[in-house]
Amino acid sequence: MTKQTKILDEVTIRFAGDSGDGMQLTGSQFTNTTALLGNDLSTLPDYPAEIRAPAGTVYGVSGFQIHFGSKEISTPGDTCDVLVAMNPAALKVNLRSLRNGGIIVANKDGFNDKNLKLAGYDKSPLDDGSLERFQVHAVDITKLTTLAIQDLGLSTKHIERSKNIFALGIMYWMYSRPMESTINWIKEKFQKTPEIVEANIRVLKAGYAFGETTEIFLARYEVEPADLQPGRYRSITGNEAVAWGLLAASVKSGLDLFLGSYPITPASEILHELSHHKNFRVKTFQAEDEIAGIASAIGASYGGAIGVTTTSGPGLALKTEAMGLAVMLELPLVIVDVQRGGPSTGLPTKTEQADLFQAVHGRNSEAPIPVLAACTPAGCFDMAYEAVRIATKYMTPVILLTDGYIANGAEPWVIPKVESLPNIPVHFRTEATDFQPYSRDEKTLARPWAIPGTPGLEHRIGGLEKEHITGNISYDPENHEFMVKLRQEKVDRIADDIPIAQVDGDENGDLLVVGWGGTYGAIRTAVESKRKKGKSVSHLHLKYVNPFQKNVGEILKNFKQILVPELNLGQLAQLLQAKYLVPVIQLNKVQGLPFRAVEIENKIDEILK
Amino acid sequence: MIKHVDKYAAKNFQTDQDVRWCPGCGDYSILAQVQRVLPELNIPKHNFVFISGIGCSSRFPYYMDTYGFHGIHGRAAAIASGLKVARPDLSIWVATGDGDGMSIGGNHFIHICRRNIDVKILLFNNQIYGLTKGQYSPTSEFGKITKSSPQGVPDHPFNPLLLALGAEASFVARGLDREPKLLQQIIRRAAEHKGTAFLEVYQNCNVFNDGAFVKFTEKETKDDNVVILEHSKPMVFGKEKDKGIKLEGFTPVVVSLKDGKHSVNDLIVHNEKDTMLSFILARMSNFPELPRPVGVVYAVERPRYEDVVTQQINDSIQKQGEGDLEKLLNHGETWKIG
Numbered sequence: 001m002t003k004q005t006k007i008l009d010e011v012t013i014r015f016a017g018d019s020g021d022g023m024q025l026t027g028s029q030f031t032n033t034t035a036l037l038g039n040d041l042s043t044l045p046d047y048p049a050e051i052r053a054p055a056g057t058v059y060g061v062s063g064f065q066i067h068f069g070s071k072e073i074s075t076p077g078d079t080c081d082v083l084v085a086m087n088p089a090a091l092k093v094n095l096r097s098l099r100n101g102g103i104i105v106a107n108k109d110g111f112n113d114k115n116l117k118l119a120g121y122d123k124s125p126l127d128d129g130s131l132e133r134f135q136v137h138a139v140d141i142t143k144l145t146t147l148a149i150q151d152l153g154l155s156t157k158h159i160e161r162s163k164n165i166f167a168l169g170i171m172y173w174m175y176s177r178p179m180e181s182t183i184n185w186i187k188e189k190f191q192k193t194p195e196i197v198e199a200n201i202r203v204l205k206a207g208y209a210f211g212e213t214t215e216i217f218l219a220r221y222e223v224e225p226a227d228l229q230p231g232r233y234r235s236i237t238g239n240e241a242v243a244w245g246l247l248a249a250s251v252k253s254g255l256d257l258f259l260g261s262y263p264i265t266p267a268s269e270i271l272h273e274l275s276h277h278k279n280f281r282v283k284t285f286q287a288e289d290e291i292a293g294i295a296s297a298i299g300a301s302y303g304g305a306i307g308v309t310t311t312s313g314p315g316l317a318l319k320t321e322a323m324g325l326a327v328m329l330e331l332p333l334v335i336v337d338v339q340r341g342g343p344s345t346g347l348p349t350k351t352e353q354a355d356l357f358q359a360v361h362g363r364n365s366e367a368p369i370p371v372l373a374a375c376t377p378a379g380c381f382d383m384a385y386e387a388v389r390i391a392t393k394y395m396t397p398v399i400l401l402t403d404g405y406i407a408n409g410a411e412p413w414v415i416p417k418v419e420s421l422p423n424i425p426v427h428f429r430t431e432a433t434d435f436q437p438y439s440r441d442e443k444t445l446a447r448p449w450a451i452p453g454t455p456g457l458e459h460r461i462g463g464l465e466k467e468h469i470t471g472n473i474s475y476d477p478e479n480h481e482f483m484v485k486l487r488q489e490k491v492d493r494i495a496d497d498i499p500i501a502q503v504d505g506d507e508n509g510d511l512l513v514v515g516w517g518g519t520y521g522a523i524r525t526a527v528e529s530k531r532k533k534g535k536s537v538s539h540l541h542l543k544y545v546n547p548f549q550k551n552v553g554e555i556l557k558n559f560k561q562i563l564v565p566e567l568n569l570g571q572l573a574q575l576l577q578a579k580y581l582v583p584v585i586q587l588n589k590v591q592g593l594p595f596r597a598v599e600i601e602n603k604i605d606e607i608l609k
Numbered sequence: 610m611i612k613h614v615d616k617y618a619a620k621n622f623q624t625d626q627d628v629r630w631c632p633g634c635g636d637y638s639i640l641a642q643v644q645r646v647l648p649e650l651n652i653p654k655h656n657f658v659f660i661s662g663i664g665c666s667s668r669f670p671y672y673m674d675t676y677g678f679h680g681i682h683g684r685a686a687a688i689a690s691g692l693k694v695a696r697p698d699l700s701i702w703v704a705t706g707d708g709d710g711m712s713i714g715g716n717h718f719i720h721i722c723r724r725n726i727d728v729k730i731l732l733f734n735n736q737i738y739g740l741t742k743g744q745y746s747p748t749s750e751f752g753k754i755t756k757s758s759p760q761g762v763p764d765h766p767f768n769p770l771l772l773a774l775g776a777e778a779s780f781v782a783r784g785l786d787r788e789p790k791l792l793q794q795i796i797r798r799a800a801e802h803k804g805t806a807f808l809e810v811y812q813n814c815n816v817f818n819d820g821a822f823v824k825f826t827e828k829e830t831k832d833d834n835v836v837i838l839e840h841s842k843p844m845v846f847g848k849e850k851d852k853g854i855k856l857e858g859f860t861p862v863v864v865s866l867k868d869g870k871h872s873v874n875d876l877i878v879h880n881e882k883d884t885m886l887s888f889i890l891a892r893m894s895n896f897p898e899l900p901r902p903v904g905v906v907y908a909v910e911r912p913r914y915e916d917v918v919t920q921q922i923n924d925s926i927q928k929q930g931e932g933d934l935e936k937l938l939n940h941g942e943t944w945k946i947g
Contacts, residue, residue: 036944230947232939244937251934258695278925280932283694283918287687288720295684295717296691299660302678303696325681415943418934452676452692452699455655460624460671462679463663472626473671 003212004219005176010069011223012077013171015164016094017086017110018055019048019062022164026084027064029168033181034068035235035412038225041068042521043235044076044409047349056118061093070224072528074376074521076409078596082174084167086110086141088119103135105170107163109142137216141166141207148206149199158196162203169207176222179204231414238377238406239266241413242336243273245384246308247280252385253392253424257282258300260293261310265348266404267338270310290318294335298322301331302461304428304451306388310336312404313355314345320363323397325463327367327487330438330447332391332398335369336384339403339517341592350592351405353517354568359399360546360575366484368491370394371546373401375520378413380406383543389424390494395446401545403567405594406518432456437471444497445490492547501549505531505538508558511607514584515565516542516572519595523565526600535608545572553580561607563587565600617648624674630665635786635812636733640672642789643702643731646796647675650700658701660689662709665740665814666733669704683714686721689728690914697915700800702729707748708738711767715747722776724914725804731796732769732809737818755817770891770906773807774884780806781887781907786813787826791837791903798905804913825901838890838904843876846900854900861889861899881908 013030017023024045031043046063053060067077079099085091087110098104111124125131126138145163172179183201190196211217236244250257259282261271275284283300287293290311297307309319316337326333339355341347359371370390374383380402387398429435429448437459438447450457459471467474468482503512505527515523520541527539540555542548556562556576564573565587573586587603589595622644630636647657657675661667663682670677676699680688685703693701703710710718710732721728737755738744744757748769752761773781780802784792792810799806811822824834836846836854844854845866853876855864864871880886887907893899926932 032942038946225946228946232943232945234939234941234943247932247937248934251932256695258691260691277932277937278922279929280937281922281926283922285691285694287690288716291684292687292690292717292720295680295687296694299678299688299691299693300695302688303692303699305695307691307695321681322684415938418938452658452696453656455653458655458675458677460677460679462670462677463681464679 003217006219006221008221008223009071010067010073011082011175011221012065012067012080013082013084014063014065014080014094014097015084015167016061016063016090017164018090019053019060020055021062021086022161023062023064023086026164026168027066029182029185030171030177031066031235031410032185033172033177034066035233036181037177038228039068039070039223040073040226040228040412041066042073042076042409042411043067044405054118056087056089056115058089058093058119061090063090063094068223070226072226074524075594075597078598082171084171086164086167087115088121088125089115091125092119092121098134100133101135104131104137105167106136106138107141107167108138109140111138139170139210139216144206144210145203148202152195152199154195154199158199162200165200165203166207166210169204169209170211172204173208173211174217174220176220179208228412229414233412234415235410236378236381236413237269237408237410238374238380238402239269239338239408240273241378241380242310242374242384242400242402243270245381246274246334246388247277247282248381248418248421249385249388249424250280250282250306251418252421253306253388253426255392255426256305257308258285258297258305259283259308259310260285260287260296260300262287262290262293262315264290264312264315266340266407267310267312267315267336269407270336270338290315291322294319294322294333297333298326298329298331301333302329302451304449306332306334306392308334308336310338312338312340312348313342313358316355316358317362323369324363324365324367326397327363327369328463328466329461330395332388332395332449334384334387334391335397335399337399337401338407339401341590347592349404351403351518351594352567352590352592353403353519354571354590355401356516356545356568356571356575359401366488368488369397369399369546370491370494371399371401371544373517373543373545374406375517375541375543377406377409377411379520379543381413385421389422390497392424392426393446393497394444394490394494395449396491401517403518428454429457430454435459436469437461438466439469445486445493495547495550498544498549500551501540501542501555503538503540503555506536507538507555509536509538510559511535511537511561511563511604512540512556512559513537513563513565513600513604514540514542514556514572514576516545519565519567522595522597523600525597526604529597529601530604535604537604537608542572545575548579556580556582561585563603563607565589565595565603567595617654619644619648621654622647622674624672626671628672629668631816633815634665635735635814636665636669638786638789639731639733639792639810639812640669642792642796643673646793646800649797650800652700656699658692658699659704660685660692660701661704662714663740664706664709664738666704666706667709683709683712684717685709686714686717686728686730690717690721690724690726693726693728694915694918697727697919701727702731704731704733707732707734707736707746707769711747711769711772715772719772719776722773722778722805722807725779725911726914727804729799729806730808732807733812734769734809735812735814735818736821737814739814739817743817768891768894769809770894771888774887774891774907778807778907779804779909779911780905781891782807782905783809783811783903785811785822785826785903788903795905798908802908803910825903834900836900836902838879838902838906840879840881840905843873843878845873845876856889859889861893863899881905
């Protein structure tokens with residue numbers, strides 16, 4: 001029979017199973033194929049916090065969500081249209097993210113008594129009518145996988161391991177995706193074991209054929225290519241993008257990159273990634289603690305490298321005193337904080353935006369540090385690069401805020417041309433005549449970078465207050481006040497050296513939604529959707545939080561009302577109100593989860609009713 | 610980079626800053642001995658860096674006309690680690706105290722030792738907090754009355770040499786502020802060592818803990834209370850060179866060389882490379898009846914962290930070629946649109 005094909009402009013699929021079921025791999029294969037077809041997309045993995053949670057339990061469920069479409073895609077999707085559930089626990093954990101009327105493809109063999117009990121079901125939800133509001137397809141995936149390859153003489157374990165590929169085959173059929181990319185990947189990945197190559201290809205094709213020939217699926221779908229900017233693309237996660245942005249800045253500035261870091265979720269991948277690129281002469285120092293991470297980076301910067309330290313909220317707290325030292329020393333330094341749920345240990349694997357105050361204000365005394373915020377996974381590349389540019393040009397520590405959501409999320413990225421990256425000119429002082437360690441560039445107020453090993457420039461620096469120009473220790477009251485103001489002025493002047501803020505939508509109107517960091521996708525989706533419905537709403541997203549861009553105050557004045565959605569209790573809202581004396585409406589969420597676009601849409605409706 | 614090395618004198622390493630330690634402080638001697646040794650090392654002045662934390666000892670960099678870095682409390686070893694890894698060409702020294710190095714900075718101290726990063730660590734041990742005016746330190750003796758321990762220190766002190774040896778430092782030594790010639794020799798040995806060199810200096814704080822080491826430094830008592838360690842030499846001491854140290858099992862005991870029962874042949878022969886002996890020598894300071902060993906306790910060679918890092922970089926370049934950004938950004942799965 002011929003099946004009906006429907007055209008969709010966007011789809012969200014969630015693959016969910018036990019940690020050992022290969023869901024991340026299934027998701028990334030579907031992602032690669034979808035990218036090659038020219039869809040726009042956004043993905044988010046969802047790992048269990050436990051390393052090896054018991055099989056079949058709800059703690060052990062691993063998920064991968066992909067949102068793709070023929071239109072612009074800015075988030076991994078609020079709710080999913082399809083849930084692939086390999087066992088009862090996967091169904092239980094993920095059901096609440098499936099929309100009403102959505103499709104469930106369940107591995108029927110996985111719903112045995114043992115797994116049902118582990119997931120806390122008395123009877124199988126596939127049979128008890130509790131899933132009535134969804135389209136449920138219970139497929140004997142394990143059995144069908146076994147049938148496809150039982151003649152190859154593989155162990156039961158190997159056969160079981162291929163069942164995710166069967167599910168992938170079904171999804172390829174359902175969304176009209178070609179299998180070539182995955183077949184090529186299988187051939188390459190398992191080239192040393194031809195029987196595994198054969199098995200996986202057979203299972204993939206069996207899954208595809210199952211969709212085509214059986215009558216349980218009444219419809220299949222097509223999603224046409226999106227209107228994307230031409231160019232060469234790749235998929236990139238936020239943590240990868242931070243690492244590569246730092247490497248790119250190292251190459252373009254000619255400075256060696258030094259990373260002093262202590263492992264912490266969800267920032268560790270930056271350390272992992274950089275430790276794999278030693279041929280760029282990057283030195284990764286896995287320190288004994290967070291403090292040694294930043295202290296070693298300061299030492300390296302003093303020596304003429306670009307010192308970087310990467311961490312998450314609790315680690316940033318530990319680095320506080322050393323950040324103050326870097327302010328006093330006026331050395332370049334990049335501090336990356338991949339924010340997670342807090343306070344204290346909090347929710348290590350969940351996202352939040354509640355370190356903004358800590359970044360902007362969290363030091364003893366007056367210790368201004370520029371604060372940047374990346375908005376999307378790929379945007380982390382640009383902001384890491386920008387952090388190095390500002391740090392070296394202004395001789396200052398710079399904090400880059402990202403969060404667990406964009407750090408782990410991935411999106412297609414137009415690969416930049418290396419020659420198109422802005423230059424990062426760096427100058428080490430070598431001239432001994434008239435050298436003063438705290439003399440300043442007239443425009444940037446940066447002091448000279450005079451590194452050890454330079455003849456004639458021997459000098460002393462430290463955390464004690466400096467005398468203007470000479471850098472000698474000074475307890476003079478007027479000098480102290482002068483230096484406090486000078487350090488502030490230096491950071492304030494950065495506002496003259498960054499692009500002005502751009503509004504998405506009209507330059508004035510009834511409502512401006514102001515966000516920062518990882519909420520970009522959700523706010524953009526929400527505002528676009530409301531604009532299409534004729535609402536007078538625009539979007540301003542801040543990548544520079546300290547100092548703010550010069551025109552932010554002007555922009556705020558052009559709107560009747562201002563809404564600030566944040567994954568905290570209103571930290572940007574407070575900074576904006578304090579600086580610009582404008583009333584703002586807050587929308588706050590602190591559940592360890594990103595915003596869903598609909599939550600922002602509802603708030604916009606409430607304001608503009 | 611200048612290859613030619615000027616002939617320096619001690620005064621070339623003195624700064625124009627007024628030295629602000631209390632008159633009579635042991636720190637003056639340590640400063641003078643360092644300034645005397647550096648000119649002999651054949652290293653250009655601009656390649657020296659002195660890094661410190663917080664405390665009286667940590668004022669040290671201000672008085673050295675080299676590159677100097679007065680850091681934050683306890684973190685000198687971590688700052689120095691980053692600098693040395695980034696810049697293996699520099700000669701890096703840490704000046705720290707018993708509070709800065711053993712208490713707040715204890716973690717960084719043990720980790721620099723185990724990594725064997727080539728930094729020279731001078732621990733000015735006066736067994737008291739001087740800068741904060743007289744609280745007990747982690748090396749203050751048990752029961753000591755101080756401002757913060759009116760009924761006596763309740764904690765057991767750290768033995769800095771044992772701590773360093775426990776962290777497998779490759780060079781461990783002890784000197785005395787009042788023995789300038791000996792101190793210079795040990796500083797020179799530390800400078801020449803390839804790896805982390807740890808030197809504890811007994812330093813008198815004449816304001817808050819005067820006389821803490823008087824037994825080891827006063828003319829009348831020092832010979833009977835100090836044993837000067839010399840590699841391959843038997844451990845003889847005493848005003849008349851009439852006493853020695855012998856091992857009974859693993860226990861060091863003092864024997865007389867005059868009583869006809871023992872000869873020099875019975876004594877421990879110092880071996881800087883003997884790990885077990887180094888622990889025995891370091892532990893001697895826990896027993897007041899034993900003389901205090903001074904000199905190089907332990908000195909062995911093992912790979913330096915920064916050399917391993919450099920080697921890994923060279924290996925990666927050999928294997929993958931010099932880092933190519935274009936290649937990195939375009940490697941793996943990519944696709945073209947339009």
